[in-house]
Amino acid sequence: MLQLAQNLGRLGDENAFTVLARAQALAAEGRDIINLGIGQPDFPTPAHIVEAAVKALRDGHHGYTPAAGIPKLRQAVSADISRRLDVAVDPDSVVIVPGGKVTMFFAVMMFAEAGREIIYPDPGFPIYKSLISYSPATPVALPIREENGFAFSADELLARITPKTSLIILNTPANPTGGVTPLEEIDKLVRGLERWPDVAILADEIYGQITFDGLRHASLLQYPQLRDRVILLDGWSKTYAMTGWRMGYGVWPNPLVEHVRRLATNCHSCVNAPTQWAGIAALEGPQDCVRDMTAAFDERRTFIASALNAIPGMRCVLPKGAFYAFPNVSGTGWNERTLAKALLEEAGIAVIAGTDFGDAGKGFLRLSSANSLENIARAVDRIRVFVGERKLSGQDAVA
Numbered sequence: 001m002l003q004l005a006q007n008l009g010r011l012g013d014e015n016a017f018t019v020l021a022r023a024q025a026l027a028a029e030g031r032d033i034i035n036l037g038i039g040q041p042d043f044p045t046p047a048h049i050v051e052a053a054v055k056a057l058r059d060g061h062h063g064y065t066p067a068a069g070i071p072k073l074r075q076a077v078s079a080d081i082s083r084r085l086d087v088a089v090d091p092d093s094v095v096i097v098p099g100g101k102v103t104m105f106f107a108v109m110m111f112a113e114a115g116r117e118i119i120y121p122d123p124g125f126p127i128y129k130s131l132i133s134y135s136p137a138t139p140v141a142l143p144i145r146e147e148n149g150f151a152f153s154a155d156e157l158l159a160r161i162t163p164k165t166s167l168i169i170l171n172t173p174a175n176p177t178g179g180v181t182p183l184e185e186i187d188k189l190v191r192g193l194e195r196w197p198d199v200a201i202l203a204d205e206i207y208g209q210i211t212f213d214g215l216r217h218a219s220l221l222q223y224p225q226l227r228d229r230v231i232l233l234d235g236w237s238k239t240y241a242m243t244g245w246r247m248g249y250g251v252w253p254n255p256l257v258e259h260v261r262r263l264a265t266n267c268h269s270c271v272n273a274p275t276q277w278a279g280i281a282a283l284e285g286p287q288d289c290v291r292d293m294t295a296a297f298d299e300r301r302t303f304i305a306s307a308l309n310a311i312p313g314m315r316c317v318l319p320k321g322a323f324y325a326f327p328n329v330s331g332t333g334w335n336e337r338t339l340a341k342a343l344l345e346e347a348g349i350a351v352i353a354g355t356d357f358g359d360a361g362k363g364f365l366r367l368s369s370a371n372s373l374e375n376i377a378r379a380v381d382r383i384r385v386f387v388g389e390r391k392l393s394g395q396d397a398v399a
Helices: 006-010 015-028 047-058 071-085 100-111 126-134 154-160 183-193 254-267 273-284 288-309 336-347 373-389
Strands: 094-097 117-122 138-143 165-171 200-204 230-235 248-251 365-368
Touching: 006 126, 015 336, 047 273, 071 094, 071 248, 071 273, 094 100, 094 254, 100 126, 100 165, 100 200, 100 230, 100 248, 100 254, 117 126, 126 138, 138 154, 154 183, 288 373, 336 365, 336 373
Parallel strands: 117 138, 117 165, 165 200, 200 230
Antiparallel strands: 094 248, 230 248
């Protein structure tokens, strides 16, 4: 029998892809499936970005690139951050990677050792806990609470830091909740972190350009006192509808860049060349596509929250960012996992159980509003009818 490493048993999964596969299989059988499960924009990648990749192929960009990314793209990232956040970033601190998860993986690998602790949000992107659990470090959950509008609490976070803490993972605007942490709470956290100068922070800001109600995204890069220990995770997938292109970037403290470059060399060599030229076109080209998509997400999130709040037994905080709704369904009497499965199999709606994002997601569902307003309206109507008409069995009920 093959002797597998024991830590493989601690590696988690991302159930959104399992639900996506099942939804596609049902659709292939002829079922009318509305997918509010997967977190990807329903818009096509803007044409000028696609054309840049095609041109790169025609121009002969077919070979390896530097492990950290082509210099012109790293310079474009630096200029974009300066334009959006008014922060000067050395292009040499930017590392281009094949998707945001790679920056997560590298950060956890750098700071995870036996006896260390890594703090992560719960509910949060499931790969955070999965990677920490796979590593020798101990995961420490930071509860993200509905009563706070799904913003993290600086006081709760600071109370969880110990001399064993090596890394904190933060995400705002947040997946799965759509929560945005207010500036004053981030300010409080930054002041508190002065007592812990040896703790690194991974700031997952992949949804940073998707905010609503006049909110401006506050990046941890904007705090000079943290620049020597903040790792910024960002990319193109959500902002420019480029999920399948598989490209993201990290902005690293300069002393860590060489370590990241060697990790990249050992892991994936480099990101494919034409995609990098597409990334340049996205950052340097017209930004009306970003504004248009964000406006559509804004209209959808207000509709979905209002419609879910009208369903007896459900309540939904109005999301302040990203493109998710995270309704509390405990008042329906349903267990969230059973309800998510039943909605897909019986009502033809793909959603994700809140507990797929952590124990604190119990009683919640995640619905993606990265689908058309028409489909969202049809889906919520089906949910309303299903919850109102489907009789609960003992196994369906909330535990």
